[in-house]
Amino acid sequence: MHYVANGFGDDLDSPSTEQMQSFLDALPLNDIEHGAAWCVDADGNCLEYEVGGNLTYEHIGVPARHLAGVEKKTVLKLWQLLVDGKFAEIESEPWQSGVRPTPSTAEVLRHEEEMREWQISQDLEFYDSLGAEHGASRCRASTCERRTVAHSVFCRSHHFEKIKGRTCPFVH
Ligand SMILES: [Zn+2]
Structure with a gap:
């Protein structure tokens, strides 16, 4: 059985694609410490996304690899491939082995922009409430x-x- 979990201790067994999407969307983009969510398949292979944009792929028997500057829609696509067992398609991403790559300036800026937009939508919700x-x-x-x-x-x-x-x- 596959599941998703996050840095806040929430988890969900056998989520549908829509549930995985909601799970990702619920991550607060400004919480680097807890803002992570991962999907694990029945064998324990894992794809962990951090709100900073890093995706870590831990396939059993293979050292962890990374993708930097990943967008949430890509995370969702890869999570779905993971739970479907389509490893060859996951492998087609430009995974980098070794230490986690430092995001480029463009990626950092894009993340900051995402964070601003997220903050404004949160603030507006509060204001209107x-x-x-x-x-x-x-x-x-x-x-x-x-x-x-x-x-x-x-x-x-x-x-x-x-x-x-x-x-x-x-x-x-
Ligand atoms: Zn006033």
Whole structure:
């Protein structure tokens, strides 16, 4: 039986392709320490993806090899090949043996961009979850003309800043 697991201790037995996709998408891109997920087949062959973009292939009896700058759609494709036992197709990737390669500047930049996009979508979700500014009183922040959201003395933007400790990127 194959399974997927991640650095947070979650795992899933015999996942479908859709479940593997969700499992990958749930990884927080800004958590380098825990942001890893791996797929293991019934024999123990393993493909481990780290949010930094490195994919490690551990085929039993073969020293670990790496791919740098891997996109999630490639990870998903390779996980599927692994659980289908299509090793020849996995081998067609340009695996590098030895120590893990250092990502190129372009890869680092691409990852940072992904991380920014992920952060913005997370922030927007939080911001929108605060609801409308229907409060009876003005936001407590000085010079702010907006009204409060529920359960707060601040408007959405100032409540966001208070909770997150950084400038709110939204004004809507
Ligand atoms: Zn305010």
